[in-house]
Amino acid sequence: MGKLAEIKTKQTELSVSDFISSIKDEQKHKDSLALLKIYKKISGEKPKIWGSSIIGFGKKVYMSPATGREVEWFKLGFSPRKANISLQLVLNIKKYSAELKKLGKHKTGVGCLYISKLDDVDMKVLEKLIGIAAKAK
Numbered sequence: 001m002g003k004l005a006e007i008k009t010k011q012t013e014l015s016v017s018d019f020i021s022s023i024k025d026e027q028k029h030k031d032s033l034a035l036l037k038i039y040k041k042i043s044g045e046k047p048k049i050w051g052s053s054i055i056g057f058g059k060k061v062y063m064s065p066a067t068g069r070e071v072e073w074f075k076l077g078f079s080p081r082k083a084n085i086s087l088q089l090v091l092n093i094k095k096y097s098a099e100l101k102k103l104g105k106h107k108t109g110v111g112c113l114y115i116s117k118l119d120d121v122d123m124k125v126l127e128k129l130i131g132i133a134a135k136a137k
Contacts, residue, residue: 009051028080054079087113089133
């Protein structure tokens with residue numbers, strides 16, 4: 001194993017419940033509590049705050065195939081952002097187009113799924129995708 005690269009976003013000792021309590025938007029607050037339960041159940045991991053606004057579960061060393069650089073990162077996570085909720089599934093989300101078609105209103109990034117609120121998506125499909133991501137590690 002090579003030397004771990006230093007990155008800005010690291011696991012902190014900040015309180016997850018304090019962070020969620022600080023979310024002003026009522027819908028995002030409610031959705032964050034629901035996601036917290038789902039991620040805990042599926043991952044079997046305790047949530048930790050990464051950086052200032054990501055709730056991460058588990059820890060893993062990832063290596064970039066392009067640079068060979070290794071970083072310590074969470075296995076799964078989510079972040080209630082102003083514009084949307086970002087679900088970091090840390091997998092090639094585009095490979096799951098059949099599930100994504102059934103999911104409901106969302107956008108995708110490289111390893112992320114972006115949703116406005118949980119009411120916009122099929123929760124069974126969302127839980128399936130989180131489960132796939134949890135097993136892919």
